[in-house]
Amino acid sequence: MAKDSDVTSENLGDKIFEAAKTSFGPKFGVIKQFVRAESEKLAITLRMIVESIATGAISKAEAKILLNQQKLAASAVFTAAEGMTAAAAQAAINSALKVVKDFVNGKVGFVLM
Amino acid sequence: MANKRTGSVSSFFLGEFFAFVVAIVSGCSTVTLISDYDPDTDKQLTALYQSTDAFISKLKVEISKWDKERKSPQNSYDTHKKFYADFDEKLRFLEFRVQSIPKNTKTQKLVADIRTAVLLRDEQEKQCEEGGLVIKVDEETSLASLQSIHCLRENKANGPSRKSLEISQRNINQIIGAALALEIGKKQGSESNK
Numbered sequence: 355m356a357k358d359s360d361v362t363s364e365n366l367g368d369k370i371f372e373a374a375k376t377s378f379g380p381k382f383g384v385i386k387q388f389v390r391a392e393s394e395k396l397a398i399t400l401r402m403i404v405e406s407i408a409t410g411a412i413s414k415a416e417a418k419i420l421l422n423q424q425k426l427a428a429s430a431v432f433t434a435a436e437g438m439t440a441a442a443a444q445a446a447i448n449s450a451l452k453v454v455k456d457f458v459n460g461k462v463g464f465v466l467m
Numbered sequence: 468m469a470n471k472r473t474g475s476v477s478s479f480f481l482g483e484f485f486a487f488v489v490a491i492v493s494g495c496s497t498v499t500l501i502s503d504y505d506p507d508t509d510k511q512l513t514a515l516y517q518s519t520d521a522f523i524s525k526l527k528v529e530i531s532k533w534d535k536e537r538k539s540p541q542n543s544y545d546t547h548k549k550f551y552a553d554f555d556e557k558l559r560f561l562e563f564r565v566q567s568i569p570k571n572t573k574t575q576k577l578v579a580d581i582r583t584a585v586l587l588r589d590e591q592e593k594q595c596e597e598g599g600l601v602i603k604v605d606e607e608t609s610l611a612s613l614q615s616i617h618c619l620r621e622n623k624a625n626g627p628s629r630k631s632l633e634i635s636q637r638n639i640n641q642i643i644g645a646a647l648a649l650e651i652g653k654k655q656g657s658e659s660n661k
Binding site for chain 1: 574601649656
């Protein structure tokens with residue numbers, strides 16, 4: 355009689371999904387928080403540029419360079435978020451593989467995974 | 468006889484092939500989408516973060532908070548040229564490191580962003596040395612670095628304005644911070660699979 359925690363042919367899909375969700379869920383939350391916090395920083399910097407142009411605290415040439423630099427910062431934030439998502443997905447896939455490893459090896463009769 | 472021999476040869480090769488497939492598959496029970504956490508990259512990024520942050524803070528100290536027009540001859544480009552040369556050297560070490568790691572394109576891109584945000588390209592540096600960089604009012608520019616702000620003709624003798632240093636510091640910290648956040652993300656990902 356199989357226990358709920360056992361991996362069987364019937365619950366294989368659920369077990370894979372469960373392992374992937376448990377691994378990916380919290381990490382996705384962290385990535386969302388990262389993007390939100392960094393977007394807020396970008397907004398503050400953009401406001402600083404606009405206000406500094408208006409008050410004459412920075413020159414027009416400086417403003418152009420700083421805006422280009424800020425575009426770079428925005429792109430860096432999303433590159434990092436993409437990478438973090440890939441790392442989280444990788445961890446989720448590997449958690450799922452780990453869960454079904456014993457079941458698959460037991461079924462085929464040799465160490466396949 | 469010949470058939471029997473052919474049969475035993477083919478079953479021998481079949482067995483070998485099967486063992487080969489098992490060897491490959493058993494070594495592939497994990498999936499790699501992105502490189503592992505690299506402590507050296509983390510360490511070098513932290514060092515770059517500290518050196519740029521300290522450098523900009525030092526320039527800011529020379530300028531009054533209350534007088535936006537004021538600049539300081541202590542902040543001239545020539546006085547601080549060495550910082551950029553040193554930074555270039557440290558960044559080259561990091562570039563070499565991240566390029567040697569497979570599946571590391573995101574970190575490689577972020578390190579390239581750090582270069583663009585802090586340093587001039589070679590051809591821009593030539594213009595910088597020949598009297599300073601000039602951006603016309605109606606002209607678009609690809610300049611995006613702290614070094615380019617420092618080497619503008621208007622800033623070369625007395626350094627950039629305090630506000631532009633503040634904004635540049637935020638931008639650079641954000642870029643290096645993003646690269647560090649990715650390394651931490653990789654670390655957490657690999658730890659959860661242990």
